[in-house]
Amino acid sequence: MAEVSGPIVQIEEVAHSFGSTVALNGVSFEVEAGEVLGLLGPNGAGKTTMINVLSTLLVPDRGRALVAGHDVVAQASSVRELIALTGQFAALDDVLTGRENLILFGRLRSLSKRHATRRAEELLERFSLVDAADKRVGSYSGGMRRRLDIAASLVVATPVLFLDEPTTGLDPRSRAELWQVVRALRDDGLTIILTTQYLEEADQLSERIVVLNHGRVVAEGSPDELKQLAGGQACVVMPVDLGQLEECASALAPFGTPVVDRDIGSVTVPDAGPGALSSIIAHLEGIDLTDISLRRPTLEEVFLQITDLPDGP
Amino acid sequence: MSAGVRSLVRHGPVFAERAFKRFIRSPSNVVSTAGFPLLLLLTLLAVFSHAVEGVEDGPYAQRLVPMLVVSGLMFGSVSTAVGFFTDLSQGYMERIRTMPVSAAGPLLGAVLGEIGRAAMALAVLVAVGHGFEFRFDNGIGPAIGFFLVAMLASVSIVWIGLAMAAVARSQEALGPPLGALFLLLLFLSRGMVPVDAYPGWAQPIVRFNPATAYVTAMDRLARGGELVTPILGSLAWSAGIIAAFGWIAVRSVRRPR
């Protein structure tokens, strides 16, 4: 694979509507070669639509997208040589065995039968599917299907891989296994765009995150940068008397949007602002506290805050 | 040669192999292609041969075998259509579209796979039909023609289901209507009784029916009789079916551009 410097994927002002539903509303971002980019957003944010544009399945209404300099619309066939998609549904033939599926897709990538067979063997090994290799895919568990689905995208090394919600619906163990797979692919130097609804997943796997909501990019940056986006410090207050949670919340309202957690018995202000601690303590006079602390907000808190806004920051 | 055609030539055998594997691994395929037509052959012979042999010469099996070959092709192709619907709705087709492969490949594979279906229907029905006096009275050349017409019918009829799969919104909206359509085509063909046994108003429908064209061509190839009309008719029906339904089906796999 040739060393490509600079952005390998470029997206400029891409917009697309389905009838009156605006799925993408002017999205721009870039992905560096060798990077894992997390495309994060709630259900219906436009993630799949974006992936479909990039993988030549959908012609956008406006804007353009390039993969390694090739336009996904005008030069679709060159783009197809460079990409592999693992879509939201497992794109496999249920009637064929795991091995046969891999050989099928290898031969459709123009490998010789022998070569495709050898490659299938390697991939089965790598994705721990050797035992199930000769069983029909229809009998696979969700995690096995997903692994095979990704393996089918790798029969021929393409520089760019799209993974659309690769862990949705998997049990925690299969999810952890899949994370290992993605990390290994990153170490191989692949450029990966991965969509997810889970913050933790984006945090764990990607170097950079683009947050999509209502078809727009509402935030972008490394996981750390995003956490700081909220303004740095979250303040957590725990009253002795749980009956005073609401009282705490209203006392803290001037400092941001307080989030009450009754299970833990805490009130959190995600973005308390620098140096707010002393004035917060002053506002809480008359309430006995077991604990008060400052910490960096979790990505989850940031995410909720960003996607709460109707139209981004 | 365009890139798409090159890919079809190169990858066609791969898609055909997939279609063939799917075909032989599905028990319902064997049942609908050979099992059910065989059961129909035996029961129709038992129920109606006495009556039909009262209105025409020759064993009833001679008339029924061609019709039941066509019925096996028709009802069997329903599962090919359902398989294509699954390909379209569950991601397989999407993956193919993102690959440097002609998106018409899965269709080509499905059509080539139908030849396997024709072979199975022919083998079973001709062999069992032999026990009920079905014969190739006309020599080896026409017997080969009989098989070729069945192949032609198989690669034509399948497009009807593929096109319906391309426009169907759910699997329930695909299987039963397709089955009903084939039932109509078969019953209103000359496969069960001679054309003049139909009521007068139905006779034009019976004559203008692709199943009638294929069945008549096969029947005459086996038994003898004027061949030009039914063979030209079969070719014309095939060309029409492939052009019309093929257009709809191919449109559904085409990429956005």
Added chain:
Amino acid sequence: MRTLAADTLILGARSVVRSRRNPATVVSAFIFPLLFFALFFIVMRRVMAAQGFDYAQLLPPTIVAQAMLFAGMSSAYYVAADRLSGLTARLRSMPMHRAAPILGRAVGDLVRSFISLVPISVVGVIVGMRFDNALGVVGFALVALAFGLVASLGMGLIGYVASSPDDAVSIASMPYLPLLMLSTGFAPVKNFPGWLQPFVEWQPVTAVIDLLRAFTGEGDVGSTLPVAAAWLSGFGLLFAALGARAFKKAS
């Protein structure tokens, strides 16, 4: 007793609603029987008339019997669907009369049979089937429904062993074709090959069709009733007993 009746009605109503919402049931209850009716009538009427076998009068009872067999196939489908979704297990674990789920299903089967019986009989009358009197109409309907119930109980058994609802229907269609075709429904006994004639003459579907015809004035109720009644009650009891046992074991 009140709970048995109440639970049966609740489950029966659910079974009916469920069938109504499934397009496949509608197709198999109305469209396919009517289509078969039309097609056999158009294709075979003249040929059979030459044999002295009048389809206008004789075919409607056959198609009614066929529709009842279709109702049985739907039953196989629903038994398998309920078993595989875990609903059967849940019903067994609930504090209701043990017989309620089984009777509830029978209510659903009967309603389905009735709904399919009406339009076919109407078409039959339009085409030329005639009843001698009101008693004939009532007898015709009762026998058809009894046959529908027995077919549903019998084919429902397949639902307890099939690996999917669709498989259940495929398996149920195996006995259907020979039982229906190798009866007096489409041709008289004398038209069949000699070795088949005893089977055709004495098998249960023939008995039912002959009795249905007797109620339309084609034949004698007195001689056909005992045979049909014996078949229906014998198989009815057998299938009900097997069904109760399978239900108790279903998980």
